[in-house]
Amino acid sequence: xxxxxxxxxxxxxxxxxxxxxxxxxxxxxxxxxxxxxxxxxxxxxxxxxxxxxxxxxxxxxxxxxxxxxxxxxxxxxxxxxxxxxxxxxxxxxxxxxxxxxxxxxxxxxxxxxxxxxxxxxxxxxxxxxxxxxxxxxxxxxxxxxxxxxxxxxxxxxxxxxxxxxxxxxxxxxxxxxxxxxxxxxxxxxxxxxxxxxxxxxxxxxxxxxxxxxxxxxxxxxxxxxxxxxxxxxxxxxxxxxxxxxxxxxxxxxxxxxxxxxxxxxxxxxxxxxxxxxxxxxxxxxxxxxxxxxxxxxxxxxxxxxxxxxxxxxxxxxxxxxxxxxxxxxxxxxxxxxxxxxxxxxxxxxxxxxxxx
Numbered sequence: 344x345x346x347x348x349x350x351x352x353x354x355x356x357x358x359x360x361x362x363x364x365x366x367x368x369x370x371x372x373x374x375x376x377x378x379x380x381x382x383x384x385x386x387x388x389x390x391x392x393x394x395x396x397x398x399x400x401x402x403x404x405x406x407x408x409x410x411x412x413x414x415x416x417x418x419x420x421x422x423x424x425x426x427x428x429x430x431x432x433x434x435x436x437x438x439x440x441x442x443x444x445x446x447x448x449x450x451x452x453x454x455x456x457x458x459x460x461x462x463x464x465x466x467x468x469x470x471x472x473x474x475x476x477x478x479x480x481x482x483x484x485x486x487x488x489x490x491x492x493x494x495x496x497x498x499x500x501x502x503x504x505x506x507x508x509x510x511x512x513x514x515x516x517x518x519x520x521x522x523x524x525x526x527x528x529x530x531x532x533x534x535x536x537x538x539x540x541x542x543x544x545x546x547x548x549x550x551x552x553x554x555x556x557x558x559x560x561x562x563x564x565x566x567x568x569x570x571x572x573x574x575x576x577x578x579x580x581x582x583x584x585x586x587x588x589x590x591x592x593x594x595x596x597x598x599x600x601x602x603x604x605x606x607x608x609x610x611x612x613x614x615x616x617x618x619x620x621x622x623x624x625x626x627x628x629x630x631x632x633x634x635x636x637x638x639x640x641x642x643x644x645x646x647x648x649x650x651x652x653x654x655x656x657x658x659x660x661x662x663x664x665x666x667x668x669x670x671x672x673x674x675x676x677x678x679x680x681x682x683x684x685x686x687x688x689x690x691x692x693x694x695x696x697x698x699x
Contacts, residue, residue, distance in 0.1 A: 346638040347475040348392055349467065349498075351489045352385025352403040353456045353482030354412055354426070355435040357679055359623070362440050365448045381412040382437055382679035383456070384480040384505060387624045391631025391669065392478065393420035394685045397638055401426055402467040403483070404455040409434030415680055425467060429455050435482075445619040445674060451482070459485035464492050473497035474641070478634050481506055487517055494520045499654075501637075503630045505530055512537040518562045522654065523637075525568045525630050531555060552606050555579045559604060565654050568663065570629060578607040578663050580656040605656040609663050612671025613696055624679040625670045632689070633666035668693045 360374040385403065393399040400422040405413060406429055417423045435454035441447045464485045468477075477493040477500045479486055486502075493500055494517075501523040504511065507530040511518070518524070526534065528551055535541045535554045538561065544550035555567040556579055566580045581604050640658045669689045675698060676682035684692075692698055 345398055346641055347471055348397050348399045348478055348634055348638055349471050349475065349493075350385055350389040350392070350399060350401050350403075350421075351459070351464070351467070351477065351479040351483060351485065352389050352401045353383035353435060353453075353480060354386045354401075354403045354405050354409060354416070355381075355383035355437045355451070355454075355456070355482075356409060356412060357382035357437045357439055357623075359439045359441060359621075359678065362442055364442050365440050365446070378678065380678040380680060381415045382439075382624070383435060384482050384503070384627050385478075386412070386416060387627030387679050387683065388478060388480070388503070388631035388634070389421050390416065390419040390680055391624075391628040391683050392635040393631075394683055395632045395635035395639075395665070395669070395689075396686050397631075397635030399635070400424070402459075402463070403427070404429055404432075404458050404463075405435075406430075406433040406455050409455070419680070427463075429458060432458055439623055441621050441623065441677075445622050447621070447623050449623075453482070456483045459483045461485060461488040464489040468492050468496050468498070471496060471498055474499065476501060476634060476638055478503075478630070480504070481508065490517045490520050499523075501525065501630075501634050503626075504534075505626075507533045509533075509537070518564075521562070521564060523566045523568065524558075524564055525570070525633065527570045527572070527626065531558075531569050534558065552577050552579060556604055556606075566659055568633070568659075570626060573611055575608065575610040576629075576663060576667065578609070578659050580605045580607065580654065580659045582656060607656060607660045607663060609660075609667055612668045612692070612698075614671045614674060614698060618675045618698065620675055621677045621682060622674050624682050625673050627679075628673040628683050629666040629670040631683075632669040633662045636662035636665045664693070665689060672698065 357380040361376040366372045402425045404427045433454045435456040436452040438450040502521045503525045551569045568578045570576045672684040673682045
């Protein structure tokens with residue numbers, strides 16, 4: 344069964360300014376170069392998932408000024424039939440500074456992304472069902488209702504809760520309904536600090552894995568992935584039951600007992616520092632490729648039959664590997680959509696272990 348991916352996506356027009364350094368408070372700085380790109384965390388991840396070979400449909404809203412962005416999304420291979428064009432609201436915009444080292448700073452204007460409501464979420468899932476995936480971030484409204492509606496339809500949910508709100512827990516966001524959380528180290532710490540009785544393991548080399556494992560215990564999450572920038576990533580996966588059909592893809596997803604949490608550590612792709620141009624879409628590329636590859640592995644898994652959609656340590660490790668090499672290519676290219684590779688580029692990079 345082909346598992347579909349529906350992306351509740353933020354869709355933005357990115358204004359990118361290349362600067363010597365990120366502007367400081369009170370400072371006026373001349374830009375060396377300016378460009379306008381299509382972007383948005385959700386849109387970037389959707390493009391990545393489509394270019395990875397996923398069956399991706401996008402739910403979102405834009406203004407008339409964003410029609411060209413919708414066309415680019417469609418040309419990437421994603422279905423855009425559920426993108427609504429609003430007459431009286433502008434498309435979301437992002438002002439992005441990129442410094443000489445490829446690091447970035449972003450200011451968002453949400454625009455049409457904040458016009459998604461509960462009714463939109465309910466309508467969006469009419470054609471999706473058991474085992475399909477919902478992919479979403481925190482750059483739109485309607486997120487909580489989308490998660491609840493997707494769960495009621497038997498869908499699997501991958502949430503990249505960025506930007507991380509200060510009231511994630513106090514506002515009773517439905518974290519307990521999510522199958523997979525993908526966060527960076529800052530977002531993980533922000534989430535942990537909102538929870539009672541979480542040990543932050545200050546100064547411990549294993550702190551991110553230990554914090555993530557505590558969060559898994561609180562919410563029953565099937566997996567948590569923590570992306571660590573230049574330090575790679577760490578994934579924690581709960582094996583719900585032993586299964587004789589499981590085939591391990593890599594070396595780190597070791598045999599474990601029932602209900603044990605498996606920790607998978609992943610180094611960055613072999614990119615040289617001088618190759619890095621722009622990190623803007625790196626995290627979103629990682630999320631999109633990870634989601635698409637996990638869905639693909641479930642399609643062919645003897646464990647995933649009917650309503651049973653298995654997420655094994657081996658699947659997660661394999662998906663993490665592909666996502667890592669995809670985001671590695673992304674940082675060597677400027678822009679958001681233009682920087683996201685297609686699958687054959689990622690597979691060639693993984694095979695060579697060198698980016699030419």
